[in-house]
Amino acid sequence: MPEEKQTPQPPVITxxxxxxxRGNPGPGGYGIVLMSGQHxxxxxxxxxxxxxxxxxxxxxxxxxxxxxxxxxxxTLYTDSKYVADAINQKWLYGWIKKGFKNVKNPDLWTxxxxxxxxxxxxxxxxxxxxxxxxxxxxxxxxxxxxxGENLDIDTYFEANETDNTLSL
Numbered sequence: 001m002p003e004e005k006q007t008p009q010p011p012v013i014t015x016x017x018x019x020x021x022r023g024n025p026g027p028g029g030y031g032i033v034l035m036s037g038q039h040x041x042x043x044x045x046x047x048x049x050x051x052x053x054x055x056x057x058x059x060x061x062x063x064x065x066x067x068x069x070x071x072x073x074x075t076l077y078t079d080s081k082y083v084a085d086a087i088n089q090k091w092l093y094g095w096i097k098k099g100f101k102n103v104k105n106p107d108l109w110t111x112x113x114x115x116x117x118x119x120x121x122x123x124x125x126x127x128x129x130x131x132x133x134x135x136x137x138x139x140x141x142x143x144x145x146x147x148g149e150n151l152d153i154d155t156y157f158e159a160n161e162t163d164n165t166l167s168l
Contacts, residue, residue, distance in 0.1 A: 010071045015063045018138035019055025030059030031141025046145035050154040056080035064115040074121045079128030107156040
């Protein structure tokens, strides 16, 4: 009998994310700690004008976009009720049905949906600024990115800043 090929199991990945904004809107950034097995990667990026919620969501999106293997099993920790509740309370599905009408950050939610569908993601809300060392590290990364030099442009936000659906 021919030997059966076993399909490799998708990796198990742990991600922590945090977003920061110095003013809302103001300069902002996100921080990510991505871990799988013995591997760990810290990532951060800053923007010259954005909001805290945009940075919370963009951190999640960026982390998921970094994953190279489809159908990865991901546990994603965030201190953002905005992000965690949108998924865990299933608000996102209602927003999709109404075409994101009157929903904040539709550009990011649309981008999120595309990457979210490619993996098995479980969202866990953690209390911010508490005793979680990985969440605290993400906060440090996000704040450093927001207060750094050579900040990127949150193009969608800056182009649509007068639209009150982007406010927070």
